[in-house]
Amino acid sequence: MFSRFISGAMVCLLAVVMLGASPASRFDKLGHEMMCACGCGQILLECNHVGCPDSDRMIGELRAQLKGGGADTAILNWFSTKYGPTILAAPIRGGFDNVAWITPMAVFLLAIVGTGFLVVIWKRRTRGAGVVVAAAGDAATVDAMRERIRRETEY
Amino acid sequence: MPEFGWFSLLLALGLSVYTLVAGAAALWRTRRRVGVAVDDGSGRLGETARRAGIASFIALSCAAFALVWASFTNDYSVSYILHHTNRALNPAYKFSALWSGQEGSLLLWAWLLSMYGFVLRVRHKVDVRLSAFAGTILAGIQIFFLLLLNFAAPPFSIQPGPVAADGFGLNPLLQYPEMVMHPPLLYLGYVGFSVPFAFALGALMMRYPGEKWIHITRRWTMVTWLFLTCGIFMGAHWAYSVLGWGGYWGWDPVENASLMPWLTGTAFLHSVMMQEKRGMMKNWNVWLIFSTFMLTILGTLLTRSGIVSSVHAFAQSDIGNWFYGFIIVIFAVCLFTFFKQRDHLKSENRLESLVSRESSFLFNNLILLVACFTVLWGTLFPILSEYVQGSKVTMGAPFYNRVNIPIGVFLLFLTGIGPLLAWRSTSLRSMRRNFVLPTVAMVVALVTMVAVGLRPWNAGDDARATWFSLITFTLAAGVITAIASEFLRGAAVVRTQTGKNLLKSTILLVRRNTRRYGGYLVHFGIVVMFIGIAGGAFNQSHEQEMGYRDQMTLGPYRLVCQSFTQDSNPNYDTEYALLDVYKYGKKITQLAPERRFYKASQTSSTMVALHSTLENDLYVIYEGRNPDTDKPIIKVFINPLMNWIWIGVLIVVLGTVLALVPNMARSAARARMELEPPVAEAHHV
Numbered sequence: 001m002f003s004r005f006i007s008g009a010m011v012c013l014l015a016v017v018m019l020g021a022s023p024a025s026r027f028d029k030l031g032h033e034m035m036c037a038c039g040c041g042q043i044l045l046e047c048n049h050v051g052c053p054d055s056d057r058m059i060g061e062l063r064a065q066l067k068g069g070g071a072d073t074a075i076l077n078w079f080s081t082k083y084g085p086t087i088l089a090a091p092i093r094g095g096f097d098n099v100a101w102i103t104p105m106a107v108f109l110l111a112i113v114g115t116g117f118l119v120v121i122w123k124r125r126t127r128g129a130g131v132v133v134a135a136a137g138d139a140a141t142v143d144a145m146r147e148r149i150r151r152e153t154e155y
Numbered sequence: 156m157p158e159f160g161w162f163s164l165l166l167a168l169g170l171s172v173y174t175l176v177a178g179a180a181a182l183w184r185t186r187r188r189v190g191v192a193v194d195d196g197s198g199r200l201g202e203t204a205r206r207a208g209i210a211s212f213i214a215l216s217c218a219a220f221a222l223v224w225a226s227f228t229n230d231y232s233v234s235y236i237l238h239h240t241n242r243a244l245n246p247a248y249k250f251s252a253l254w255s256g257q258e259g260s261l262l263l264w265a266w267l268l269s270m271y272g273f274v275l276r277v278r279h280k281v282d283v284r285l286s287a288f289a290g291t292i293l294a295g296i297q298i299f300f301l302l303l304l305n306f307a308a309p310p311f312s313i314q315p316g317p318v319a320a321d322g323f324g325l326n327p328l329l330q331y332p333e334m335v336m337h338p339p340l341l342y343l344g345y346v347g348f349s350v351p352f353a354f355a356l357g358a359l360m361m362r363y364p365g366e367k368w369i370h371i372t373r374r375w376t377m378v379t380w381l382f383l384t385c386g387i388f389m390g391a392h393w394a395y396s397v398l399g400w401g402g403y404w405g406w407d408p409v410e411n412a413s414l415m416p417w418l419t420g421t422a423f424l425h426s427v428m429m430q431e432k433r434g435m436m437k438n439w440n441v442w443l444i445f446s447t448f449m450l451t452i453l454g455t456l457l458t459r460s461g462i463v464s465s466v467h468a469f470a471q472s473d474i475g476n477w478f479y480g481f482i483i484v485i486f487a488v489c490l491f492t493f494f495k496q497r498d499h500l501k502s503e504n505r506l507e508s509l510v511s512r513e514s515s516f517l518f519n520n521l522i523l524l525v526a527c528f529t530v531l532w533g534t535l536f537p538i539l540s541e542y543v544q545g546s547k548v549t550m551g552a553p554f555y556n557r558v559n560i561p562i563g564v565f566l567l568f569l570t571g572i573g574p575l576l577a578w579r580s581t582s583l584r585s586m587r588r589n590f591v592l593p594t595v596a597m598v599v600a601l602v603t604m605v606a607v608g609l610r611p612w613n614a615g616d617d618a619r620a621t622w623f624s625l626i627t628f629t630l631a632a633g634v635i636t637a638i639a640s641e642f643l644r645g646a647a648v649v650r651t652q653t654g655k656n657l658l659k660s661t662i663l664l665v666r667r668n669t670r671r672y673g674g675y676l677v678h679f680g681i682v683v684m685f686i687g688i689a690g691g692a693f694n695q696s697h698e699q700e701m702g703y704r705d706q707m708t709l710g711p712y713r714l715v716c717q718s719f720t721q722d723s724n725p726n727y728d729t730e731y732a733l734l735d736v737y738k739y740g741k742k743i744t745q746l747a748p749e750r751r752f753y754k755a756s757q758t759s760s761t762m763v764a765l766h767s768t769l770e771n772d773l774y775v776i777y778e779g780r781n782p783d784t785d786k787p788i789i790k791v792f793i794n795p796l797m798n799w800i801w802i803g804v805l806i807v808v809l810g811t812v813l814a815l816v817p818n819m820a821r822s823a824a825r826a827r828m829e830l831e832p833p834v835a836e837a838h839h840v
Contacts, residue, residue, distance in 0.1 A: 025617075043551065091549075096543050100533075104532055105558070112521070119509045120509065
């Protein structure tokens with residue numbers, strides 16, 4: 001059963017990796033990874049200004065680049081060289097641009113691991129303190145405990 | 156009228172300065188007499204400060220009225236009115252001109268702040284001393300905005316030279332019904348966080364005993380959060396309906412600026428429960444609310460200083476330095492107070508188990524803060540990149556979507572499991588009991604989705620988006636089942652106790668604990684929103700020139716152009732097309748997408764035509780005419796599940812309102828107390 005599951009998972013993974021992209025979907029993908037140069041702040045294929053001075057020309061250039069058979073990265077680099085790095089909708093040139101991607105993920109992982117670690121430490125400390133609370137059994141403690149239970153089960 | 160406005164602003168500044176100075180002096184003189192009324196004049200001095208604070212609200216109301224009056228009477232001697240209105244402008248938009256520019260929006264900010272201050276000062280008997288602290292801090296914040304209004308960005312500046320016959324008009328993008336509501340709601344949210352901030356800082360300054368300040372500020376925080384939520388989503392709906400690019404959230408710095416305090420505010424609303432119940436996370440909560448307030452100011456700085464480029468460029472100016480200074484002062488005051496009083500913030504309890512409600516709150520808080528950090532990081536990275544590499548980069552939707560979607564999915568997961576965990580520690584038995592149904596629901600949903608064709612491994616380039624949609628739909632099924640089972644389990648207990656039917660038992664259950672079940676309803680709304688957002692993975696679009704009787708087919712829809720023409724009114728010229736819409740061969744509606752050209756501002760704007768259903772939105776844009784053929788260019792989007800987002804927001808609003816309603820038992824007890832003679836009053840004093 002387990003080996004079948006693994007085989008299925010491998011097939012799925014290969015399908016994702018090996019499937020080729022059609023020119024139309026590449027055009028759509030790359031067109032959404034660039035900004036329009038007109039300064040509207042919109043994604044190239046979403047720029048909807050009538051008479052926009054740049055989007056039609058850029059879309060034509062994108063089609064020409066795709067026809068030329070360039071890889072996605074090469075096409076994006078071509079646009080970045082021609083229009084400057086701000087033409088890319090996200091920093092993908094490598095080098096310091098990688099910091100943009102790594103930092104949020106690093107913070108996310110650190111936060112998860114750090115919190116888990118913190119909870120484990122607190123749990124250990126609380127275990128020691130719990131004995132003292134359990135030992136005290138006078139009426140005042142019981143009343144305080146009742147009040148605490150009421151508060152903690154309210155919502 | 157401009158002179159009256161000027162005078163009102165100056166008077167408001169004077170009154171606010173008095174509120175701050177006299178209020179601080181009164182608090183200083185009574186600093187070691189907590190809870191004791193000493194008639195050495197301090198009480199009267201404090202009272203004059205309170206009344207001055209109330210009067211500043213009246214003065215600012217007069218100033219706001221003066222600007223609106225100038226707008227309605229077409230007083231183009233006022234520079235602001237000249238630049239943001241014109242004679243042909245619809246009266247509703249003449250009113251909204253109050254917040255359509257820099258100076259007006261600052262005036263709105265100051266006025267709303269004074270209004271919150273007014274309510275706080277009128278209700279000061281809830282806790283006189285804490286309210287005095289909060290009122291004094293609010294006066295300090297108000298002084299900053301009044302200094303801006305009096306000296307840096309005056310809304311009543313007189314235009315030099317002869318008075319113009321007509322104004323330059325309102326930005327066309329703002330001439331839309333939602334724009335009359337969106338900015339005030341957003342500002343009510345932004346400004347509203349000043350109140351819990353002032354209470355938190357005041358409580359820390361006076362070493363307020365216990366957690367009562369949290370009870371006092373809970374409603375303030377929830378109402379503020381509700382306003383901010385409504386403001387953000389109304390803005391998203393406006394962007395969807397007006398900007399005409401088929402989306403609703405563009406990750407523009409101004410949008411980010413509103414999202415960041417919402418995220419930290421949401422974290423605060425959750426973690427504050429831990430302080431209320433178990434006396435934990437006091438340091439954390441204080442800094443959360445400090446950060447939320449500072450983020451509202453930072454957001455304003457980012458969008459008004461011009462340090463990051465934004466499509467909301469109409470709001471940019473050179474007042475950024477004022478905001479830098481203000482943030483530094485606020486941060487210094489918070490830091491100083493925190494270090495001086497930090498021994499007051501010791502936790503009464505510690506976490507006892509990784510599998511507990513507290514732990515889930517902690518993770519939920521961290522994930523919300525990571526999301527906030529990501530948004531802040533993305534907003535500021537272009538500045539950092541320019542500093543390090545010498546060139547700016549663009550942080551657009553591809554960056555935010557890729558980084559934030561996994562965080563959002565994890566948050567959805569926590570939304571589901573959090574309420575199922577017990578406080579302190581969850582036993583294995585209780586976990587089994589609570590988690591079986593949601594797990595079954597998730598498995599059923601997953602199998603069903605795959606069976607109906609949602610197969611990411613076949614999705615080619617869209618594989619990533621499809622994976623996240625599949626995960627979101629699966630988790631959503633689990634979370635909805637978990638929430639429903641919480642309601643049903645509680646209702647079943649009530650039914651056993653009262654013998655009422657399930658519906659009545661559920662209503663009774665909710666009325667007995669509105670906060671808990673209102674919270675669940677909010678979670679349900681968030682899940683519905685996530686479902687709507689996940690639908691975005693299946694968007695389709697097509698663009699085509701459409702002459703008379705030309706047709707376009709997209710998905711199940713066929714559009715036939717019946718005509719295209721032009722029209723005109725005093726405010727704008729318009730071009731539009733009439734399109735018959737058929738679904739599976741049957742005519743369902745006629746749509747008229749249009750493009751307007753506003754005469755006063757000489758700019759154009761899109762009016763999107765929408766056919767909205769639960770299944771999808773047919774979103775049609777008139778992009779203009781091809782100058783060679785004179786035929787209109789029509790762009791059509793099919794946006795699946797869009798309505799779920801707006802429905803989700805309505806559920807969130809309903810849930811928050813429900814959580815604000817007092818519990819039935821508490822209301823009944825209060826009513827009984829009011830009937831009884833006030834014998835306990837002496838003890839209370």
